[in-house]
Amino acid sequence: GNSVTQMEGPVTLSEEAFLTINCTYTATGYPSLFWYVQYPGEGLQLLLKATKADDKGSNKGFEATYRKETTSFHLEKGSVQVSDSAVYFCALTFWGAQKLVFGQGTRLTINP
Amino acid sequence: DAGITQSPRHKVTETGTPVTLRCHQTENHRYMYWYRQDPGHGLRLIHYSYGVKDTDKGEVSDGYSVSRSKTEDFLLTLESATSSQTSVYFCAISEGGSGGSNTYEQYFGPGTRLTVT
Numbered sequence: 608g609n610s611v612t613q614m615e616g617p618v619t620l621s622e623e624a625f626l627t628i629n630c631t632y633t634a635t636g637y638p639s640l641f642w643y644v645q646y647p648g649e650g651l652q653l654l655l656k657a658t659k660a661d662d663k664g665s666n667k668g669f670e671a672t673y674r675k676e677t678t679s680f681h682l683e684k685g686s687v688q689v690s691d692s693a694v695y696f697c698a699l700t701f702w703g704a705q706k707l708v709f710g711q712g713t714r715l716t717i718n719p
Numbered sequence: 720d721a722g723i724t725q726s727p728r729h730k731v732t733e734t735g736t737p738v739t740l741r742c743h744q745t746e747n748h749r750y751m752y753w754y755r756q757d758p759g760h761g762l763r764l765i766h767y768s769y770g771v772k773d774t775d776k777g778e779v780s781d782g783y784s785v786s787r788s789k790t791e792d793f794l795l796t797l798e799s800a801t802s803s804q805t806s807v808y809f810c811a812i813s814e815g816g817s818g819g820s821n822t823y824e825q826y827f828g829p830g831t832r833l834t835v836t
Contacts (some may be wrong), residue, residue, distance in 0.1 A: 639823060641824060643827075649829060649830070650723075650809055650827035650828050650829045650830050651762075651809070651811075651827040652827070653824050653825075653826065656824060696761065696762070700823045702823070705750055705767070705769065705813070705815050705823070706752075706764060706767065706777075707764075707825055709761045709762045710761060711759070711760070711761040712761050712762075
């Protein structure tokens with residue numbers, strides 16, 4: 608079946624550090640890939656997406672590249688801020704499937 | 720932000736009582752979803768709807784029912800609440816591709832925290 612695996616958290620970094628959150632997927636075919644972010648006490652917000660191989664999604668300084676050869680969609684940011692503290696979810700879907708498959712989420716804490 | 724509201728935002732109820740959670744959207748999106756979020760499990764799909772009166776089960780549908788009588792409203796009912804249904808419930812909406820290519824992303828409501836004692 609289709610599944611998403613994220614690096615286990617929690618992840619704790621200092622402000623201005625480089626961030627990588629790993630996400631790999633197992634899927635039959637070529638899914639669309641997403642990163643969602645959940646700030647404390649809120650619902651999930653779409654952070655970025657990529658719909659085909661080699662696409663790079665970007666938003667708010669975050670980037671992720673759809674790597675078909677490694678079935679990965681790692682989230683990166685060059686310099687994190689305290690306000691980036693949140694839970695990050697990687698997810699996939701297929702054209703016409705109408706349902707998202709989520710990873711378990713990675714809790715990120717940024718210390719000043 | 721997508722126009723999605725959930726009510727109530729917090730609820731405490733006793734085991735065995737019925738509970739209905741409401742999701743309301745102003746985006747006229749075709750698809751609506753109910754998820755539950757629990758520590759260690761991420762988000763799990765309970766039920767979803769692909770149109771008025773059209774619904775289907777997700778991966779954790781036991782103990783839950785849904786109804787959609789209008790495009791804008793999607794109700795989740797726990798017929799007889801149990802402590803295992805203590806969770807945070809999220810509603811989501813999606814155009815499901817009807818708005819053009821690659822519009823399968825989902826937009827989430829603020830959540831309802833339900834505690835069953």
